[in-house]
Amino acid sequence: MISPGAQRPTQRQLTVSQWLGQNLFATWSNTLLTLVCLAGLGLVGGMICRWLLLYADLAVISTNLRLFWVGRYPLAQTWRLWGILTIASGTLAISWTLLVSLQRRTLMAWIALGLVNGAFSLAGGLTWGIISGLCLWIVGGLSLGQFLRHRHPTLPWLWLLPVQWVLALVTTLWLLGGGWGLTPVSTAFWNGLLLTVLLAVISIGLSFPLGILLALGRRSSLPVIRGLCVIYIEGMRGLPLIGVLFMAQVMVPLVLPPSMQLDQVLRGIIGLTLFSAAYLAENVRGGLQSIPPGQTEAAQALGLSAPLVLGLIVLPQALRAVIPALVGQFIGLFKDTSLLAIVGLVELTRMGRSILAQPQFQGRYLEVYLFTGLIYWICCYGLSMGSRRIEAILKVGQR
Amino acid sequence: MNHLSAESTPPSPLILAEEVHKWFGDFHALRGINLTVYPQEVIVLMGPSGSGKSTFIRTLNGLETHQSGRIVIDNLELSRDSAALDVIRQEVGMVFQQFNLFPHLTVLQNITLAPVWVRKWSRSQAQAVALQLLERVGILEQAHKYPTQLSGGQQQRVAIARALAMQPKIMLFDEPTSALDPEMIQEVLEVMLTLAAEGMTMVVVTHEVEFARSVAHRILFMDQGQVVETAPPEQFFTQPQTPRSRQFLAKILSRSQLRLTP
Numbered sequence: 001m002i003s004p005g006a007q008r009p010t011q012r013q014l015t016v017s018q019w020l021g022q023n024l025f026a027t028w029s030n031t032l033l034t035l036v037c038l039a040g041l042g043l044v045g046g047m048i049c050r051w052l053l054l055y056a057d058l059a060v061i062s063t064n065l066r067l068f069w070v071g072r073y074p075l076a077q078t079w080r081l082w083g084i085l086t087i088a089s090g091t092l093a094i095s096w097t098l099l100v101s102l103q104r105r106t107l108m109a110w111i112a113l114g115l116v117n118g119a120f121s122l123a124g125g126l127t128w129g130i131i132s133g134l135c136l137w138i139v140g141g142l143s144l145g146q147f148l149r150h151r152h153p154t155l156p157w158l159w160l161l162p163v164q165w166v167l168a169l170v171t172t173l174w175l176l177g178g179g180w181g182l183t184p185v186s187t188a189f190w191n192g193l194l195l196t197v198l199l200a201v202i203s204i205g206l207s208f209p210l211g212i213l214l215a216l217g218r219r220s221s222l223p224v225i226r227g228l229c230v231i232y233i234e235g236m237r238g239l240p241l242i243g244v245l246f247m248a249q250v251m252v253p254l255v256l257p258p259s260m261q262l263d264q265v266l267r268g269i270i271g272l273t274l275f276s277a278a279y280l281a282e283n284v285r286g287g288l289q290s291i292p293p294g295q296t297e298a299a300q301a302l303g304l305s306a307p308l309v310l311g312l313i314v315l316p317q318a319l320r321a322v323i324p325a326l327v328g329q330f331i332g333l334f335k336d337t338s339l340l341a342i343v344g345l346v347e348l349t350r351m352g353r354s355i356l357a358q359p360q361f362q363g364r365y366l367e368v369y370l371f372t373g374l375i376y377w378i379c380c381y382g383l384s385m386g387s388r389r390i391e392a393i394l395k396v397g398q399r
Numbered sequence: 400m401n402h403l404s405a406e407s408t409p410p411s412p413l414i415l416a417e418e419v420h421k422w423f424g425d426f427h428a429l430r431g432i433n434l435t436v437y438p439q440e441v442i443v444l445m446g447p448s449g450s451g452k453s454t455f456i457r458t459l460n461g462l463e464t465h466q467s468g469r470i471v472i473d474n475l476e477l478s479r480d481s482a483a484l485d486v487i488r489q490e491v492g493m494v495f496q497q498f499n500l501f502p503h504l505t506v507l508q509n510i511t512l513a514p515v516w517v518r519k520w521s522r523s524q525a526q527a528v529a530l531q532l533l534e535r536v537g538i539l540e541q542a543h544k545y546p547t548q549l550s551g552g553q554q555q556r557v558a559i560a561r562a563l564a565m566q567p568k569i570m571l572f573d574e575p576t577s578a579l580d581p582e583m584i585q586e587v588l589e590v591m592l593t594l595a596a597e598g599m600t601m602v603v604v605t606h607e608v609e610f611a612r613s614v615a616h617r618i619l620f621m622d623q624g625q626v627v628e629t630a631p632p633e634q635f636f637t638q639p640q641t642p643r644s645r646q647f648l649a650k651i652l653s654r655s656q657l658r659l660t661p
């Protein structure tokens with residue numbers, strides 16, 4: 001019990017030198033370690049700066065930006081890609097506010113970004129103008145999400161999100177591939193970062209529910225279902241991903257009738273999904289096991305049916321408990337899409353290699369690989385940051 | 400053995416257990432338990448650790464399945480048939496030793512969950528009832544907190560409110576105060592005393608002698624999976640009939656004596 005007179009100690013604001021003293025130079029060994037690290041950082045940083053200033057030729061990046069982003073997608077159809085970006089950013093913005101609640105800081109950042117890009121566009125450049133518009137669109141999406149949440153706080157927004165995402169995805173695929181009034185664009189022209197993100201998002205979206213089902217199956221009381229799930233999970237986990245991807249490319253066509261051949265991109269997605277689901281299942285199972293049996297019993301005693309016990313009590317807690325592991329899995333999957341370069345999909349990594357084949361940029365490995373690496377890193381770091389925010393929000397009330 | 404006093408034509412029993420047997424593998428945990436509980440009766444189960452009290456009380460709402468014998472709750476036989484089980488669980492509330500509140504839901508959500516999803520009440524109706532219940536158990540101001548933010552006694556009172564929200568005909572309590580610090584036991588017992596006074600039919604596993612004395616109609620003393628002795632509290636606590644119950648009482652009476660001295 002806190003006595004009425006007791007006061008919470010106020011958070012002390014440290015000055016920079018105090019912080020340095022406490023964190024970096026507290027003891028001799030600490031100081032030594034700090035100095036060694038600083039020296040190492042300086043060395044590497046210096047080398048990179050030297051290389052950037054003296055040797056790097058960033059023209060290989062700037063002239064090929066479009067190839068990195070979207071590859072050989074027909075120039076005349078570029079508006080469709082902007083459409084996709086509009087849909088995707090709007091969906092993300094609304095989801096973000098619905099899940100995480102909006103901070104004024106975030107809103108201001110997007111408005112600022114929009115204004116800066118707007119200024120660029122005045123100097124000439126349609127692209128800057130479009131990006132500026134996108135930023136303001138995101139501001140709109142964020143505000144709409146906030147408005148909806150405050151206006152109707154009781155509606156089950158969390159359950160509407162998957163619907164919104166599926167709609168966005170279907171529209172995206174239609175815009176990308178054409179048909180129904182749009183010029184068809186073969187998947188051979190879906191390249192670069194566009195393909196990487198598409199592969200990752202769809203594989204994550206499919207492997208997540210599949211992984212949950214496998215985890216539940218593995219805990220089922222029916223021996224047949226349990227056995228099948230164990231065989232599948234352990235089988236998959238014993239194979240290298242690249243092997244699974246090759247099999248998906250080679251075996252799927254053998255199994256299916258020739259009239260029904262699957263697209264190469266689709267086969268890639270199948271391979272990634274089947275592989276990732278096995279690992280996800282194990283993570284989810286860990287979460288399920290961490291829920292004490294008393295939770296299920298209490299829910300049953302209240303008269304909740306088995307699906308309700310699972311959906312309202314067990315799964316929400318189990319998934320929350322393993323968010324970090326799940327996000328780790330998703331980040332891994334995002335990077336694993338690069339293996340599809342080997343089976344012939346021109347995603348980001350493979351795009352980099354074909355840019356290197358351009359005669360005027362021969363030997364510019366470092367520029368291209370560093371740039372590709374930077375893109376992967378930004379995407380993965382974004383995922384990781386977003387998940388940490390969501391985790392912090394969901395942590396309330398956890399034991 | 401008819402311990403019911405004033406009733407000349409007793410109404411049909413709410414709980415009827417006949418020759419209930421239960422095995423855990425080879426271990427014979429319940430060896431032919433008989434129990435009849437009429438509306439508004441309060442039954443207290445006592446017995447040494449491992450005697451099967453929890454196992455028996457959990458068979459009454461199907462958390463454990465019995466292998467032979469018959470259990471009838473409010474004229475519905477408890478069997479493997481899940482439709483009957485669903486109905487029975489709606490009529491039987493249960494309070495656990497470890498509270499078992501749902502940590503990812505607020506107090507209010509914990510209480511409204513089952514009425515909304517099982518009884519199909521509207522959210523506003525369920526909330527109104529929940530707030531009333533919270534007021535009754537004395538923690539209205541905690542409605543929007545999460546369970547981990549409450550003390551043990553408060554959590555257990557939420558658990559009682561959660562069970563009551565389904566408006567059950569029977570309440571089962573499995574050692575509701577055993578996990579609580581001594582200073583919190585009283586607040587939970589008071590809620591249970593009120594409930595008994597209002598005529599709730601209750602089966603309570605507890606070693607709280609004072610509680611048993613003041614509200615129990617009958618005490619069942621269990622040992623090694625059997626009911627060794629059934630008696631009204633005054634008789635059970637003053638003239639226990641079997642050596643096992645005498646030994647047991649000596650133990651718990653000295654313990655509660657210890658607790659009462661400051």
Ligand SMILES: Nc1ncnc2c1ncn2[C@@H]1O[C@H](COP(=O)(O)OP(=O)(O)OP(=O)(O)O)[C@@H](O)[C@H]1O
Nearest residue numbers: 423424426428446447448449450451452453454455
């Ligand atoms: N799931 C189970 N599997 C195997 N044996 C069990 C199981 N549950 C209980 N038992 C056994 O059944 C016997 C009765 O257990 P029960 O929990 O009903 O006792 P209890 O009277 O409630 O004891 P306590 O006062 O310690 O709670 C014990 O010997 C216990 O070991």
Ligand SMILES: [Mg+2]
Nearest residue numbers: 452453454574
């Ligand atoms: Mg017990």
